[in-house]
Amino acid sequence: MAMNKESNVYTIIFAIIMVVIVGGGLAAVAIGLKPAQQANVLNEKKQNIIQATGFFETKMEVTRDNAEQFFGEYVKERIILNYDGTVKHSIPGTDEIDPKNMEDAFNIDMRKEYTSVPNKEDRNYPLFVCEKDGKTVYVISCSGKGLWDDVWGYVGFDPESNEIVATKFDHKGETAGLGSLINEDPFQDQFIGKTFIEGSNYAPIKVIKPGSEELTSHKVDGLSGATFTGKGVDEMMARNFEVYYKYFTK
Amino acid sequence: MSATAREPLFSAKNKKLLSDPLNDNNPVTIQVLGICSALAVTVQMKGALVMSLAVIIVTMLGNVVISSMRNVIPPRIRIIVQLVVVAALVIIVDQVLKAFVYDVWKQIGVFVGLIITNCIIMGRLEAFALSNKPWPSALDGIGNGLGYGIILMITAFFKELFGSGKLFGIQIIPDSFYEFGYENIGLMLLPPSSLVIVAIIIWVQKARNPKLIEAH
Numbered sequence: 001m002a003m004n005k006e007s008n009v010y011t012i013i014f015a016i017i018m019v020v021i022v023g024g025g026l027a028a029v030a031i032g033l034k035p036a037q038q039a040n041v042l043n044e045k046k047q048n049i050i051q052a053t054g055f056f057e058t059k060m061e062v063t064r065d066n067a068e069q070f071f072g073e074y075v076k077e078r079i080i081l082n083y084d085g086t087v088k089h090s091i092p093g094t095d096e097i098d099p100k101n102m103e104d105a106f107n108i109d110m111r112k113e114y115t116s117v118p119n120k121e122d123r124n125y126p127l128f129v130c131e132k133d134g135k136t137v138y139v140i141s142c143s144g145k146g147l148w149d150d151v152w153g154y155v156g157f158d159p160e161s162n163e164i165v166a167t168k169f170d171h172k173g174e175t176a177g178l179g180s181l182i183n184e185d186p187f188q189d190q191f192i193g194k195t196f197i198e199g200s201n202y203a204p205i206k207v208i209k210p211g212s213e214e215l216t217s218h219k220v221d222g223l224s225g226a227t228f229t230g231k232g233v234d235e236m237m238a239r240n241f242e243v244y245y246k247y248f249t250k
Numbered sequence: 251m252s253a254t255a256r257e258p259l260f261s262a263k264n265k266k267l268l269s270d271p272l273n274d275n276n277p278v279t280i281q282v283l284g285i286c287s288a289l290a291v292t293v294q295m296k297g298a299l300v301m302s303l304a305v306i307i308v309t310m311l312g313n314v315v316i317s318s319m320r321n322v323i324p325p326r327i328r329i330i331v332q333l334v335v336v337a338a339l340v341i342i343v344d345q346v347l348k349a350f351v352y353d354v355w356k357q358i359g360v361f362v363g364l365i366i367t368n369c370i371i372m373g374r375l376e377a378f379a380l381s382n383k384p385w386p387s388a389l390d391g392i393g394n395g396l397g398y399g400i401i402l403m404i405t406a407f408f409k410e411l412f413g414s415g416k417l418f419g420i421q422i423i424p425d426s427f428y429e430f431g432y433e434n435i436g437l438m439l440l441p442p443s444s445l446v447i448v449a450i451i452i453w454v455q456k457a458r459n460p461k462l463i464e465a466h
Contacts, residue, residue: 011324018331022338029342036349044352064352173360177293177414177439225436 054166085246144236179229271397298406302399313391413438
């Protein structure tokens with residue numbers, strides 16, 4: 001049976017069949033792979049939080065595979081703060097993570113808070129109290145905008161010395177080789193020992209042009225060629241850490 | 251009709267399909283296709299490698315799918331059909347990477363979507379797969395993917411080496427060089443430097459291969 005491939009009917013039927021097959025196929029793939037993808041995302045979040053505690057010599061020791069276990073072991077309390085630094089919800093670390101429980105700090109998506117809640121006063125600020133061998137570290141988080149897309153980070157803060165013990169930054173689409181370096185140790189480790197508390201005042205940590213100023217406990221060098229990524233990190237820390245400052249100095 | 255002897259899988263003609271795009275008919279340097287991603291995804295060799303693999307897979311599968319459908323595709327919407335096939339393949343590659351090699355996906359996820367716009371793929375579908383059988387089309391896809399990948403890797407090699415002193419993320423240029431005042435070239439990390447490198451590759455290639463010199 002010869003069909004006229006030029007005819008309108010043939011063309012339309014072909015298009016309809018093709019779209020149904022391709023659409024169905026893609027939907028099946030997306031649904032089939034979704035659990036694995038979500039598990040990756042959640043485990044990465046746990047990994048980042050544990051890495052920000054500074055409990056381990058190197059970040060390499062915390063992988064996506066063992067993060068789940070460490071997270072259950074070391075996170076003692078999951079807290080959501082209001083903008084004024086008061087506790088909104090607090091649940092013990094032993095509680096199971098239920099993705100539907102919006103009172104659980106782990107389920108707060110910092111990037112969504114930043115992009116879809118316009119007023120910083122209305123946002124939720126998660127805080128993770130972690131403890132290992134008698135040492136307590138508070139993991140605070142922040143999110144903002146880099147040059148191209150979102151940037152965010154988890155920062156471990158030692159309430160006794162008032163110093164940062166480790167940081168874990170990440171980004172969605174900063175320029176590879178330039179702004180993307182914020183998620184690598186040479187940049188992240190600069191924050192160790194820095195603080196955002198000066199006497200009884202809030203002193204935001206500044207990301208400065210490399211070598212332009214003397215470094216103090218509130219300044220780190222930015223990245224050459226990534227001025228705007230640095231400004232984004234600077235801005236998100238200044239805005240978010242103020243909330244945690246209020247919590248720590250209450 | 252006498253049964254024509256079956257052509258061997260790797261006949262001279264088929265081998266040429268694989269080897270031609272590597273040199274005489276390189277998609278990037280000779281046909282000047284797929285330049286856009288050669289500029290953007292060449293800052294680090296690791297990213298360039300995964301990108302090359304992804305493009306090889308997509309060109310091959312795209313060629314095979316279109317080639318097996320070549321007798322039923324309505325000519326008037328053939329570009330749309332090609333686009334749909336390529337887009338579907340790219341989305342599948344993206345989703346699979348995200349599910350199974352999450353770290354790699356994070357590195358190059360943004361660029362995988364851009365494979366759709368890679369002119370090499372559409373170019374090969376239109377020029378080859380629509381008029382050839384699936385097996386030669388598969389070889390043609392692999393060959394062109396490789397030809398693209400080679401240029402990508404060469405470009406990334408120079409960009410990463412001179413831009414950040416590393417290869418595959420491992421420090422190559424020793425610290426002592428930096429102590430003597432050596433500095434990484436920041437420009438090498440930016441897209442324009444790829445143009446220079448690709449141009450030099452074209453120059454070297456044309457100088458060495460008399461077939462490519464255009465008669466004037």
